[in-house]
Amino acid sequence: MRNYVIKTLAYNKQVRILFVKNTEMLKKICDNKNMGRLLKIALGKTVSITSLISAILKDNQRISIKVNTSSKNCKIFADADALGNIRGYISDELLKLPLAEANNMSLEQLIGDKGYLQVMKDLGMNSIFTGITEMPYGNIVDDFSYYFKQSEQIPSLFSLNIVLDENNEIISSRGILAQLLPGASIDIIEDIKNIINDNQLLLSNPNSNIAFKEVPNLLFKDVDIMGIHPIQFFCGCSKDIFYPMLYSLNKEELIHSYENNKAIEIVCNVCGKKYSFNKDEIKRII
Known part of the structure; x- marks a missing residue:
């Protein structure tokens, strides 16, 4: 199991603390030649937070997250x-940012002063x-702590450590989510924050021999392991999903491909999988 979330209770079962290790998953999701260091960090943080939240979903529940920057469609x-x-994926508008321009920006500059988070939870039974x-x-991380406090009234703390090498490749990704349970003292969050800050080397060192x-158990004295939640990258795309995109092409383009026996290829912008539509498939659309 290379990608997983450890679910624990701590502080006499007053706090839920989740730990995520998702290095291999982020490598796959961020494997895009148009994605520089800044975009990998932004997408990696968003996916890691979503990974942590997935461990507290139940049954057929789903969550969809959108980080909206100040720039329209980014x-x-x-x-x-x-x-x-x-x-996880980023919009085409962000992918089109010149690498030199993106790499000279901070994450705060990318988000801008009008950025906002949008979170949709499908709780099942037509309840959204x-x-x-x-x-x-x-910076995305503290913004999600702010989201849970403001929108769901749950005092929460996110901490992420995503490490990239000199070639801007992800070599380590670990994260923590702490949430107070009803009746817990708000002071516990500050205590957890101090513990995390004092142990950054343990959390961020990709060469550590510690499993x-x-x-x-190394961070917290009073912790009960409640289970391990496996996570994995899964796009869910299929050829059928992309048929409507062919209908958006103009008829002349379709006819040209048909008459010249040229297949039309569509690439999923989430997983990079390629789908090819041959002459007969194009003819049915025409």
Whole structure:
């Protein structure tokens, strides 16, 4: 199991603390030649937070997350279900940003002063909850802590450690989500924050010999391991999904491909899988 969330209870069962290790999954999701360091960090943070949240979903519940930057159509998406199927991607407008320009920006500059979070939870039984909050921090991580406090009234703390090498390749991704349970003192969150800050080397060192599954007990004295939640990248795309995109092409283009026996190829912008439509398939659309 290379990607997973460890579910724990701590502080005399007053706090739910989740630990995620998803390095291999982020490598796959961020494997795009048009994605520089900044976009990998932005997408990686969004996907890691979604991965942590997936571990508290139940039954057939789903969550969809959208990070909206101040620039129109420049967005970051991620969604997950209770089975730990995760996917994430960024809009074409962000992918079109020149690498030199993107790499000279900070994450706060990318988000801008009008960025906002949009979270939709499908709770099943036709029950959908949508929450929207501003992004006062502009770094995604603290903005999601702010979201849970404002929108769901759950004091929460996110902490992520995504490490890239000199070639801008992801070599380590670990994260923590702490949420107070009803009746817990708000002071506990500050205590957890201090513990995380004092142990950054343990959380961020990709060369550590310490197994990640040992980390909860190394950080917290009073912790009960409640289980391990496997997570995996799963796009869910299929050829049928992309048929409507062919209908958006003009008829002359379709006829040209048909008469010249040229297949039309469509690439999924989430997983990169290619779907080819041959002459006979194009003819049916015409």
